[in-house]
Amino acid sequence: MQDDPLKSEKTSAKRRHLLLRLDSWIDSTVWNLGFRLGEIWEEITIFSRKFRVRGVKRVIVEIADEGLTFGTAGFVLLLALAIPAFEETKDDWRSRGDFAVTFLDRFGNTIGHRGIIHEDSVPIDALPDHLVKAVLATEDRRFFDHFGIDFLGLVRAMSENARAGGVVQGGSTITQQLAKNLFLTNERSLERKIKEAFLSLWLEANLSKKEILRLYLDRAYMGAGTFGAAAAAQFYFGKNITEVNLAEAAMLAGLFKAPAKYAPHVNLPAARARANEVLTNLVQSGLMTEGQVVAARRNPASVIDRAKTAAPDYFLDWAFDEVQRLANEGKLKKHSVVVRTTIDTGLQQAADEAMESSLREYGESYQVKQGALVMIENGGAVRAMVGGRDYGESQFNRATKALRQPGSSFKLYTYTAAMEKGFTPESVISDAPITWRGWSPQNYGRSYKGRVTLMSALAQSLNTVPVRLAKDELGLDVIVETAKKMGVETPLRSDKTIPLGTSEVTVLDQATAYAVMPAGGYQTHRHGIAEIFDYDGNVLYNFNRDEPPAQRVVSEQAMSSMNRMLTQIPVIGTAKRAALDGGIVTGGKTGTSQSYRDAWFIGFTGNYTTAVWFGNDDFTSTKNMTGGSLPAMTFKKLMDYAHQGIELKPIPGIDNPLPHGTHGSGPAVAAKAGAGAAQPPALMRPRSLSAESTRILRRIGADLSSARPLVANPAQKVAEASVRGSLAPDKAKP
Template identity: 85%
Template sequence: MQDDPQSPEPERRRRRHLLLRVDSWIDSTVWNLGFKLSEIWEEITIFSRKFRVRGGKRVIVELLDEGMTFGTAGMVVLLALAIPAFEETKEDWRSRGDFAVTFLDRYGNVIGHRGIIHEDSVPVDKLPDHLVKAVLATEDRRFFSHFGIDFLGLVRAMSENAKAGGVVQGGSTLTQQLAKNLFLTNERSIERKIKEAFLALWLEANLSKKEILSLYLDRAYMGAGTFGAAAAAQFYFGKNITEVNLAEAAMLAGLFKAPAKYAPHVNLPAARGRANEVLTNLVQGGLMTEGQVIAARRNPATVIDRAATPAPDYFLDWAFEEVQRLAGDGRLKKRSVVVRTTIDMGLQQAADEAMESSLREYGESYRVKQGALVMIETGGAVRAMVGGRDYGESQFNRATKALRQPGSSFKLYTYTAAMEKGFTPESVISDAPITWRGWSPQNYGRSYKGRVTLLSAMAQSLNTVPVRLAKDELGTDKIVETAKLMGVETPLRSDKTIPLGTSEVTVMDQATAYAVMPAGGLQSRRHGIAQVLDYEGDVLYDFSRDAPAPQRVVSEKAMSSMNRILTQIPVIGTAKRAALDGGIVTGGKTGTSQSYRDAWFIGFTGNYTTAVWFGNDDFTSMNNMTGGALPAMTFKKLMDYAHQGIELKPVPGIDNPLPHGNHASGPAVAAKGSETGLPPLIRPRSLSAESTRILRGIAESLTKASDLGRSSQKVADATLRSQTGEPEKGRP
């Protein structure tokens, strides 16, 4: 009996036979391929035996093999490190400084210059030969022979530093220094040094040696707010760079190492001593003989008389970046401009003195070396900025660029978000142990208060309360959103620890955000530029005209509640040393980061907001410094000075009566100021606010009277001419 071709059984057999044939083909193909590969491998092995080495040669070959392996891995690592550095070159780096900007203070006085028009710079070929030699002998003797990194110079510098037991020589080449000036900041970090090395190689590959030298001489900071050798020659000697003699060239070349320390208008003996070292370098480097430099040694350079008033260089750097930002937004069409800034040089000098006196008197005991400060007047104008202790030593602006943990000063955003949700200063919450996703924060002192009001929790800087608010009521995203609305521009991490200020911010961020409170909950609109004009006097930009109106970022109710809390912290909380003299209502918050690496106080009155930070560039711990210590004391010293003889504005939401505007008489302030341990600053006598208003009224009345008189005279003259028939002047 034959199978039915249409039955399912024959169909299954056919499929099975087909699958068996496919399986057989795969097996045979794989076997043949494996056999073929084994034959090829055997042939390769037989061939490679011809190159087999034994004995001492084998050791060399093995070392070369391992070297190639590690070298390949190293190249991959280097490539990964180089990518971030080369990202810096994507922008139009040549035009970054293509501005000639003259800066004025708020009153119209010239305070400094920034930028350079490169077309007007002097080519290297036209510079004095002794100037170029002096720079190379001191900064980079092998400049024309290395490829951007001088390994011989690096070894020599390390050897000299080891002998001296400290840093006495630097290993950076001139190209590396230019890379830092063009693309990077002066922040001392391993990441910056790696970028600097790769960018130096990039510059050597893309520019000639003459171009690198020319850019270096144009861009380097030379002290006294001058950038470039040409500007320094004009400032110190009143000469064109092409006219400087050997003694003056040596003094200029000596400025590259430490421009503030050797600035001749500040310390002429030190500048001459440094110039003598440069002359010695010329002789030791074989670029000149002792006979050629002896006249310069005997007749050192002298400088023209300049006022020793320091320029607000950290502020000017930031303001210059603001100018470039406006140009990038298309608001400035001209490259040579005059900028009226918001800085008040009286307040700036007081801020510098407050910071320096604090570090000088307490720096050693607290083991702190750096500080930063930003002062904003209510309305957004930045009146003072301290970006570090010594601009000549480090141009890195710690006020606008350094990212540091704010500690408890970040609690402003958590409590503000809570007030927006309906909490009040009298709302009660538990201060007790809490665990959130395996994390158990503790209070300072490891004790707990039980049930407390939010006002008390904020004043005593309890840690469990803001964490409980974030965990049970707000969420971390809401806290981040509130901080951004109030003016924090630094990207924030929204992890569980953010209520305690573990995400880094800048001093400028904190000053901007806290300034929302005296502004009544509106954006503080911090700014450093009031006007930009061209040299014909035309206004290219005016903040009051062109900036958008402030938007409300904190409701009136939440703002009022927060101000009630913040103004109690200098009274019953952690910032008692920040309370101002004369009964001026003061609000603010202290902050201390982990292991005492950062100490903050950010405070405000109705007139000003000031953020103060202390710490170390290398992130080492201080000696138990909290925000209620030196930061609060420095805040008080500056703000007491700032409020002398001015009209005091109320803090929104606070009903306390204001003291008289001229409360700060010298002796009284001196007596109270001494309680903080810092001598007070006494503001020079000036007219009171009431006297100023009266004089302005008189001036306006006289102007109107003068205009009226001129109009009356014109009418009388016209009447007389009509009666006598005399023609007007200028007409037949």
């Protein structure tokens, strides 16, 4: 049966009609919507015409609009910059004040103090009025008027500096200086200044002006290893801070600018001249009259006759951080303690002299202003640390905190990883042009040696060889993991350039890692603290007792191969100026970063490992200084001193020409390596105990530790424990 044609036609007609109605509805709706939107827009336009401005008013409005736009963008930028600064405040930043630590050297002699002794912290209201005025007049005249950052003072300082043609005034407020002392370092960088500004605002928002001023007076470095005005008054004048007169207060206030330069026990005329400037500031600021200060001018302050102290301040700062770390790890419960450190004051003095004499003699010719050094004895004890040229000028520790490119000294980890994989010093590899992901490294002289042994490649510091090893044999992750196992604690970037040392590390990292080699492949537990006692003489922490034994991190085969190669570098390689006198076997590696910004030498004997760095704080290039020049020369100067009259230990894995038990000779009888190379004058080590006498004293110390008598006097207990600990042998590898 077929469908009715008429019925189908009617159905189609209905459909068409419905579709036409739908189309008409859509068209009318869209048109009406557009018409209505047009009306609304016209109404808005008519309404906005009421606010239309012309002429000068329009310029003002446009500027305001642009200001709002840029202000919003600036607010977002400031928020992004503020986040890293406020991260510094997450922990208990006041906890440093909870510690009062007396530090002893390895032999039990007092070498310094750190922390705030609360009994000596005086409230602002109890301080002499003239002391507070002297500090404010010199450091921050508008302290009670600004909110952390003094823009008016900054403009004034800039104008004065421009008029004088140099830096004669600073623009930092007391709050900014406190922010730096509490949370930051003295590193000169834009990042630090941004953090300092935000932290200043944070301090102003969370502390009263009196609290900020008290913390500043308690925490500022005042020279001679003293921190805080109270400690400085006691050291320089033998007085309580509440008893200082106007002349003494002016001298103390003058120390904040440059404590090393104006320390009165070192340079009394300079300190008095600076105090006179402070008195002038008091008059110019209107806080005192000329008549009130004239007596202080005519009768300047005198200080207690003290010998110039040479406290190892960079080391003490690091050791103080270590005390706090042990407390945070739950290994130390008390906060008022006596700490016997690992520092050897004789070696420390020699390290300071080696660094300063090198910079004084060669700094201008090489255009280098700063250096850092760490010396570690086999077993991990830090015997000397130089964090910079002048602690009074800058307390930033370049040995533990400065991140610098290690250059070719980083090749230690690439070659060690290769030895672990089965390569040997005699393995042959091609020194030829290589390209890796668009990067084509070149050798120092832009020439290539062809097929060379790994020993020759490391000795000549060829660049293509470690890159080829990383690309074809090892992979980047293996190199990074090897560096971490050997003791590099700084996070490393895993990119293709890392075999040539482009990822920054610290001097302490490099010393720690290289010390694995003379330790026979065992990890270096670097440490600056041997023991910690309370004031009753009880041992709260002992490194030998409380730390795990060293674990092997480099196989014996790889260690032996690396030592064979590293000991050739001072003989036939890039570090001939580092070869020690008397035929003492020395291993190590030079390093020079891009554009000669950093120069390194890290070397070792069977007794000590020393890492030396030279460079500039502002990352400017030196004048063609390489690791084989000033760093190697400074290493030699210190290590020649350190090895005079001591029992020489062999380097594992090599044939030592000096058998175990012989003694280092002085530089006068030594055969010079690298003849013709300029060398700094040698340091002479004073005659001390013989090796046999030292062994006898160590046995006595061991006997004392096994059966010590009771001592009634707590101070005697501490002294006895200190001496006993200093005579006990340091922790040895398994």
